[in-house]
Amino acid sequence: MLDVAALAGVGLATVSRVVNGKTGVSPATAARVQAAIDRLDYRHNVNAATLRRANPKTATIGLVLEDVANPFMSALHRAVEDYARARGVLVFAGSCDEDADRERELISEFRSRRVDGIIVVPAGPDHSYLLAEVRHGTALVFVDRPPRFLDADTVTADDLGGARAAVEHLGRHGHRRIGFLGADVSITTADARLRGYTEGLAALGVEPDPAIVRTGLASIEDAEEAAAAILRDHDPPTALLSAQNYFTVGAVKALRAVGRQREIAVVGYDDFLLADMLEPAVTVIAHDPVEIGRAAAELLFRRLDGASPPREHVVLPTRLVERGSGEIRVRR
Amino acid sequence: MLDVAALAGVGLATVSRVVNGKTGVSPATAARVQAAIDRLDYRHNVNAATLRRANPKTATIGLVLEDVANPFMSALHRAVEDYARARGVLVFAGSCDEDADRERELISEFRSRRVDGIIVVPAGPDHSYLLAEVRHGTALVFVDRPPRFLDADTVTADDLGGARAAVEHLGRHGHRRIGFLGADVSITTADARLRGYTEGLAALGVEPDPAIVRTGLASIEDAEEAAAAILRDHDPPTALLSAQNYFTVGAVKALRAVGRQREIAVVGYDDFLLADMLEPAVTVIAHDPVEIGRAAAELLFRRLDGASPPREHVVLPTRLVERGSGEIRVRR
DNA sequence: ATGAAAGCGCTAACAT
DNA sequence: ATGTTAGCGCTTTCAT
Numbered sequence: 133m134l135d136v137a138a139l140a141g142v143g144l145a146t147v148s149r150v151v152n153g154k155t156g157v158s159p160a161t162a163a164r165v166q167a168a169i170d171r172l173d174y175r176h177n178v179n180a181a182t183l184r185r186a187n188p189k190t191a192t193i194g195l196v197l198e199d200v201a202n203p204f205m206s207a208l209h210r211a212v213e214d215y216a217r218a219r220g221v222l223v224f225a226g227s228c229d230e231d232a233d234r235e236r237e238l239i240s241e242f243r244s245r246r247v248d249g250i251i252v253v254p255a256g257p258d259h260s261y262l263l264a265e266v267r268h269g270t271a272l273v274f275v276d277r278p279p280r281f282l283d284a285d286t287v288t289a290d291d292l293g294g295a296r297a298a299v300e301h302l303g304r305h306g307h308r309r310i311g312f313l314g315a316d317v318s319i320t321t322a323d324a325r326l327r328g329y330t331e332g333l334a335a336l337g338v339e340p341d342p343a344i345v346r347t348g349l350a351s352i353e354d355a356e357e358a359a360a361a362i363l364r365d366h367d368p369p370t371a372l373l374s375a376q377n378y379f380t381v382g383a384v385k386a387l388r389a390v391g392r393q394r395e396i397a398v399v400g401y402d403d404f405l406l407a408d409m410l411e412p413a414v415t416v417i418a419h420d421p422v423e424i425g426r427a428a429a430e431l432l433f434r435r436l437d438g439a440s441p442p443r444e445h446v447v448l449p450t451r452l453v454e455r456g457s458g459e460i461r462v463r464r
Numbered sequence: 465m466l467d468v469a470a471l472a473g474v475g476l477a478t479v480s481r482v483v484n485g486k487t488g489v490s491p492a493t494a495a496r497v498q499a500a501i502d503r504l505d506y507r508h509n510v511n512a513a514t515l516r517r518a519n520p521k522t523a524t525i526g527l528v529l530e531d532v533a534n535p536f537m538s539a540l541h542r543a544v545e546d547y548a549r550a551r552g553v554l555v556f557a558g559s560c561d562e563d564a565d566r567e568r569e570l571i572s573e574f575r576s577r578r579v580d581g582i583i584v585v586p587a588g589p590d591h592s593y594l595l596a597e598v599r600h601g602t603a604l605v606f607v608d609r610p611p612r613f614l615d616a617d618t619v620t621a622d623d624l625g626g627a628r629a630a631v632e633h634l635g636r637h638g639h640r641r642i643g644f645l646g647a648d649v650s651i652t653t654a655d656a657r658l659r660g661y662t663e664g665l666a667a668l669g670v671e672p673d674p675a676i677v678r679t680g681l682a683s684i685e686d687a688e689e690a691a692a693a694i695l696r697d698h699d700p701p702t703a704l705l706s707a708q709n710y711f712t713v714g715a716v717k718a719l720r721a722v723g724r725q726r727e728i729a730v731v732g733y734d735d736f737l738l739a740d741m742l743e744p745a746v747t748v749i750a751h752d753p754v755e756i757g758r759a760a761a762e763l764l765f766r767r768l769d770g771a772s773p774p775r776e777h778v779v780l781p782t783r784l785v786e787r788g789s790g791e792i793r794v795r796r
Numbered sequence: 797a798t799g800a801a802a803g804c805g806c807t808a809a810c811a812t
Numbered sequence: 813a814t815g816t817t818a819g820c821g822c823t824t825t826c827a828t
Contacts, residue, residue: 133821133822134821142798142799143798143799143800144799144800144821144822144823145798145799145800145823145824146797146798146799148822148823148824149797149798149823151822152823156797156798157797157798158797158798161797161798173596173600175572175575175576176576176821176822177576177578177820177821177822178576178577178578178822179511179512179514179515179522179577179578179821179822180511180515180804180820180821180822180823181821181822181823182511182804182822182823183511183512183515183803183804183805183806183820183821183822183823184803184804184805184821184822184823184824185804185822185823185824186823186824188804190511190577192577199542200532200538200541200542200545200557201535201538201539201541201542202538203533203535203538203737206532206533206534206535206538206541207533209532209533209538209557210531210532210533210559213532213557213558213559217558220573222556222558222573222574222577223556223557223558224524224554224555224556224557225532225541225545225555225556225557226545226549226554226555227542227545240507241552241554242554243507244507244508244509244510245510245511245522245524245554246509246510246511264505265505268505381737381738381741384741385741388741404737404738405535405713405736405737405738406713406736406737406738406741406742409713409716409717409720409738409742410738410741410742411743465805465806466805474814474815475814475815475816476805476806476807476815476816477807477808477814477815477816477817478813478814478815480806480807480808481813481814483806484807488813488814489813489814490813490814493813493814508805508806509804509805509806510806511805511806512804512805512806512807512820513805513806513807514806514820515804515805515806515807515819515820515821515822516805516806516807516808516819516820516821517806517807517808517820518807518808520820797828798827798828799826799827799828800825800826800827800828801824801825801826801827802823802824802825802826803822803823803824803825804821804822804823804824805820806819806820807818807819807820808817808818808819808820809816809817809818809819810815810816810817810818811814811815811816811817812813812814812815812816
């Protein structure tokens with residue numbers, strides 16, 4: 133910047149004014165400065181600027197996802213990016229793979245880079261460690277799952293209601309023996325979906341049977357194995373509820389492997405690309421990652437813009453998308 | 465940091481030494497400093513540190529993708545993240561949607577944040593604007609597609625060879641009239657795949673027919689429409705080569721819509737989740753996004769670590785995955 | 797409208 | 813082993 137000032141034959145402050153688009157510079161000098169900037173290929177150093185600015189924003193936010201490559205998460209990522217981009221804000225993205233340590237690590241790195249705000253799909257069992265950060269002024273929004281031991285803005289889906297609706301839907305098609313495939317119940321959404329499943333069964337007057345309930349799954353392969361095991365039960369289920377996009381893929385694979393995909397009903401949590409192209413097409417409980425991401429970004433930027441409304445807990449509805457696999461009737 | 469120093473009763477430099485894990489601090493003082501850090505919830509400001517450091521690295525890289533939500537791109541993203549994470553480096557990610565302006569804009573923002581390096585899936589037609597940046601010391605790697613008017617490290621796949629192999633494969637199953645669905649040919653990979661298609665046809669002694677070649681596609685919907693149109697040709701193709709993951713989905717949809725998915729062969733470029741679960745399962749030219757991302761990160765970090773080897777142009781092989789749709793024989 | 801100078805949080809000499 | 817001080821690239825008073 134000093135070089136630019138020298139070349140343009142002006143003071144440092146004037147260059148700063150031009151770079152920041154401030155008023156109080158004559159068009160003539162502004163043009164001279166701009167010419168020097170172009171000629172020297174000068175690039176403003178936002179990090180240095182932030183250091184001294186009255187409003188010390190870095191125009192940067194951090195995004196902690198379960199996995200940037202998971203289609204649900206990456207769709208959410210894109211929604212956040214679009215919202216941020218419209219404000220000239222850049223986003224750091226990171227995956228924590230349901231690992232609480234990695235979550236803390238990522239957020240710690242974000243803090244070191246002085247991000248203005250953080251959107252996080254939480255993995256950890258305790259978020260009280262973020263209290264100081266919130267007090268320090270970093271905006272924080274939890275998505276998909278609420279934080280624990282911390283009050284913060286959240287955007288979640290009605291997991292319990294969605295899972296219950298799925299079970300009720302299966303019940304209407306005659307099913308009473310319904311298997312469940314879920315993630316570790318330490319994950320809030322996994323727990324809520326399991327509870328929704330249980331509630332749904334209760335509404336049908338059915339006791340859950342641990343023999344056909346599998347939790348703690350983490351991959352397509354896990355789910356495929358679990359589904360296969362459940363199907364080998366001496367009293368196998370007539371329907372499956374899978375509580376996450378990848379698990380549904382695993383469940384369908386397992387059913388195909390034994391050629392029973394047209395006999396055993398499946399409802400999956402999360403919609404996914406090509407769900408409508410499988411045979412039978414897969415009925416899902418859909419919640420829109422784009423909508424969730426947009427809502428989260430909206431909350432985040434509201435606080436970044438200085439508003440301090442009371443904590444908000446947005447709960448987005450889920451939607452049952454009937455495609456076939458969930459409408460398979462029980463065999464008599 | 466000043467507060468920490470005061471609370472610990474030491475000098476500023478000592479705190480800096482502790483924070484940066486440098487030697488020359490007695491265990492006792494180090495412990496006192498650490499205690500003060502914890503108590504004050506002090507967080508090191510990397511941006512400020514970078515400003516004065518001899519080696520002015522921000523431990524940050526930028527990643528420009530076509531779309532963070534595209535499965536191919538997000539898998540690549542994850543591979544880069546994993547590599548970076550092992551080095552304690554954070555990654556900015558951004559989507560440019562094949563828009564050259566957006567590419568420049570993103571890279572410009574990255575520069576302002578003083579990223580150490582940039583990995584880019586290029587969209588623009590001219591990358592000479594990055595020359596100054598490279599000379600300035602920013603490491604730069606192009607992925608999936610080479611830059612134009614700039615010499616830089618690249619990691620690409622053998623697009624031409626892959627497309628040609630696909631056509632030859634279809635040829636071996638009796639096909640001579642093969643339709644093509646591709647993106648805008650201003651995109652290097654799209655052009656290479658089209659040329660591979662043409663070369664493959666030439667090897668079969670066939671002239672390409674513009675009536676069944678569609679380029680300039682950008683979405684599943686585009687591809688579905690284009691495929692449907694091609695199928696309505698007075699002399700419709702007996703096989704389709706789709707040159708990108710989303711286009712293959714569109715092609716399959718179009719074939720299903722007219723119930724001809726078991727008559728007309730399809731080979732898709734890019735593998736995708738569930739390709740093996742469709743009926744028929746989809747034969748693809750696969751190139752591994754994880755491998756591409758890893759290779760790109762490797763090149764990038766080699767330069768970040770100070771090595772200045774000659775520019776490298778890694779070309780990864782593609783692999784034909786036979787699943788059924790590409791092995792449908794021509795009807796007699 | 798413009799410039800000089802102080803200072804943001806930190807690191808890197810140079811002291812001691 | 814530890815403290816002092818200059819200065820990184822910038823913004824912000826405060827002058828003029």
